[in-house]
Amino acid sequence: MAKLLPVLSLLLLAPLSWAIDPGKAFDDPELQARYERIISEVRCLQCQNESLKDSNAFLADDLRREIRRLLREGKTDAEVFDFLVQRYGEFALYRPRMRGQTLLLWLAPLFLLMAGAVVAVRVVRGRMALPIDDEPDEQSNGGKDVRVADRS
Amino acid sequence: MKLRYLLPIAVFVIVIPVFLIGLSRNPSELPSPHINKPAPEFELPSLHDAAATVGTSDFAGEVALLNVWATWCVGCRHEHDFLLTLAETGGVPIYGLNWHDRREDALRWLERLGDPYVASAYDADGQVGIDWGVYGAPETFLIGADGTVLHKHLSPLTPEIWERDFVPKIKAARGE
Numbered sequence: 001m002a003k004l005l006p007v008l009s010l011l012l013l014a015p016l017s018w019a020i021d022p023g024k025a026f027d028d029p030e031l032q033a034r035y036e037r038i039i040s041e042v043r044c045l046q047c048q049n050e051s052l053k054d055s056n057a058f059l060a061d062d063l064r065r066e067i068r069r070l071l072r073e074g075k076t077d078a079e080v081f082d083f084l085v086q087r088y089g090e091f092a093l094y095r096p097r098m099r100g101q102t103l104l105l106w107l108a109p110l111f112l113l114m115a116g117a118v119v120a121v122r123v124v125r126g127r128m129a130l131p132i133d134d135e136p137d138e139q140s141n142g143g144k145d146v147r148v149a150d151r152s
Numbered sequence: 153m154k155l156r157y158l159l160p161i162a163v164f165v166i167v168i169p170v171f172l173i174g175l176s177r178n179p180s181e182l183p184s185p186h187i188n189k190p191a192p193e194f195e196l197p198s199l200h201d202a203a204a205t206v207g208t209s210d211f212a213g214e215v216a217l218l219n220v221w222a223t224w225c226v227g228c229r230h231e232h233d234f235l236l237t238l239a240e241t242g243g244v245p246i247y248g249l250n251w252h253d254r255r256e257d258a259l260r261w262l263e264r265l266g267d268p269y270v271a272s273a274y275d276a277d278g279q280v281g282i283d284w285g286v287y288g289a290p291e292t293f294l295i296g297a298d299g300t301v302l303h304k305h306l307s308p309l310t311p312e313i314w315e316r317d318f319v320p321k322i323k324a325a326r327g328e
Contacts, residue, residue, distance in 0.1 A: 045287035
């Protein structure tokens with residue numbers, strides 16, 4: 001068994017052989033890092049919950065090939081994203097850029113947070129206005145908590 | 153003072169229609185950024201003759217359909233009979249973009265099922281597909297005489313869809 005262990009542990013490496021897009025696309029490590037970052041931020045349109053990096057759909061393969069070509073031509077990240085948005089729309093990016101129709105998408109969380117803050121402040125203020133007396137008054141109402149008394 | 157109790161109900165009344173509309177939409181049907189913009193130009197080998205080319209210049213100056221199809225595409229098989237009907241009676245030339253396919257398979261398909269296309273371009277590696285924002289098959293583009301993309305449809309064509317989405321736009325494009 002002790003001899004088998006190293007052999008068996010090699011089996012753990014087997015899933016690597018199923019990797020999508022294995023091998024390095026670029027010799028330049030900086031370019032390779034940019035390439036990997038871009039493909040992890042672009043949605044595979046054919047299988048919408050996967051990024052180009054994770055998808056083995058042929059469309060993802062096509063798009064990876066295009067992105068490699070654009071990077072080789074010296075295009076900037078922004079230009080690569082523009083290329084994709086022009087063809088597939090803002091939806092192709094996992095982080096849509098902030099502009100026009102995506103403005104609501106970006107600002108909605110802020111708006112909801114502010115609305116929540118307003119509600120929280122009002123509730124807390126309302127509570128603060130109540131009598132501080134926390135002890136149930138056993139003599140007058142038999143131990144019932146007066147804090148739930150009707151405030152309307 | 154009672155107004156504050158109505159507020160949650162008011163929010164509910166506003167939010168529910170928004171959710172209902174959201175749920176009734178198909179998230180896999182993406183709006184095309186090409187609509188009302190010039191169609192991306194292309195020139196590809198013809199499916200039937202590798203030496204000849206088929207491209208946007210072939211349908212310049214007329215209202216035309218570009219149908220993205222492939223032999224592995226079940227939806228394409230579904231719409232094929234309607235495309236044949238359309239080719240005869242629709243009054244609009246249909247051009248094919250054979251996408252990610254094998255030439256011999258595609259040719260056999262057309263031979264066996266009939267060929268609704270004026271011409272088919274052969275896009276083996278999906279290069280033109282990317283320019284057109286194709287992300288599945290079938291897809292059908294309606295292109296105006298001036299080369300503008302007027303409409304894109306994302307599932308098999310049916311007579312109902314044709315009457316509802318294409319016919320009014322074709323009439324408008326021709327100024328009828």
